[in-house]
Amino acid sequence: MSEMFDAARWKPAPFLPEADARDGALIFVVAVLSFLACLMALAFVAADRAAHGWAQQLVGEATVIVRPKGGESPDAAAARAAETLAGVPGVSEARALEREKAYDLIRPWLGDVTDLEDLPVPRLVTVELDRRNPPSAATLDQALKAQGLDGVVDDHSLWLKDITRAAWAARWLGGGVFLLIAGAAAAVIAFATRAGLTARRDVVEVLHLSGAEHALIAKLFQARFARIAAVGGTAGALTAAAVGATLRMAGGGEGLTPALPIAWGDLLVLLPCPVAAALVAALAARFTADSMIRDLQ
Incomplete structure (x- = not known):
């Protein structure tokens, strides 16, 4: 009788578990993309300062x-x-x-x-x-x-004139690379969202039959992947800050090269990285989940 079902002690499993074996790989990918985006931001700020100084x-x-x-x-x-x-x-x-x-x-x-x-x-x-x-x-x-x-x-x-043209080219190139990295991060989160919804398709259909709105389910995915992206973004930003600090200490006030004079204040541009990563992930997860759930209806 001790092995019989005890309704008082039974707790339903969450729709999305707090931890998943695949979270580590996803955090690593987001951290790498965030690291590259942070390095691009540091290079952009340093190059812009150098161009302004030369001008x-x-x-x-x-x-x-x-x-x-x-x-x-x-x-x-x-x-x-x-x-x-x-x-x-x-x-x-x-x-x-x-x-x-x-x-x-x-x-x-x-x-x-x-x-x-x-x-x-x-x-x-x-x-x-x-x-x-x-x-x-x-x-x-x-x-x-x-x-x-x-x-x-x-x-x-x-x-x-040459320096001005080069500075504008660097700005456009940096902005383009940043958008590509953000797009890659959004694609990764969208893929993970699709995989998670596909694995729980039967549960989603049951929730719909029970009267749950698709916005509520989409918010669950949105919150989960935003939290994962924030962790990856923090790791990437900290790694980029360590690299920037190393370059600053190794090269002195002018950096390793006059073209990239990194200053201590430049590290402040890395602070929004976790928030930006979480925002990109939340939007990608929300739009992907909304689209898939509507197809299931």
Whole structure:
């Protein structure tokens, strides 16, 4: 009699068990996808900061190539050009580069030239500009011509355009990769939801016959897979944060490369990862469950 059914002690099994043998694999997949998305976010923030820093440097600098005219020596022409440009409104400082530095710039192109004194090597003048109100290249050129100087002004606008285009390309590429990762995560959750509903199809039909609404069943799957995705997202974010911290400590303030100067504050962009993973999983599970349950009706 002790082995007979005891109605007082009997408890029905939950429709979705709290733990499943396949949860570990699903959490691992979500964690890997979240890790990749977090790395992409870190790279995006660091690259955007680097591009902005380079653009600010280019906006605040200009280079002038000075060629001597008549009997004037190259050094005298460069000194006079620096003095002229220093008086232009918006110029913080103008300095003529030393002759040795000018030679060092052209040696990689000319090879091992023993005597550069016989070559008409132009002199360079570096100009630091006021970033808030920098003068245009045309203004600098007019100032040089007013003093009878033969100079070519390079305000780095060409390089600035290239950096701007590269920054926009990086933004679009990062956004596209992020959407692909989110889509992959949604597909994985949708597959798991379909598998779970297929395994419990008979129970779903009985629940419908008992008057249960399909929204209630869909919410059960939504909550379950959102919780699993949150765990995987947390694991992926923590791993990415560890990688980011390692790169920051190994590379110092500039990171391992000037193109990716990771800062400690960049790790804050990883905080929404568990919430984002749970949201993607909840939406994917809800839409998949709603669609399948309606087909069963």
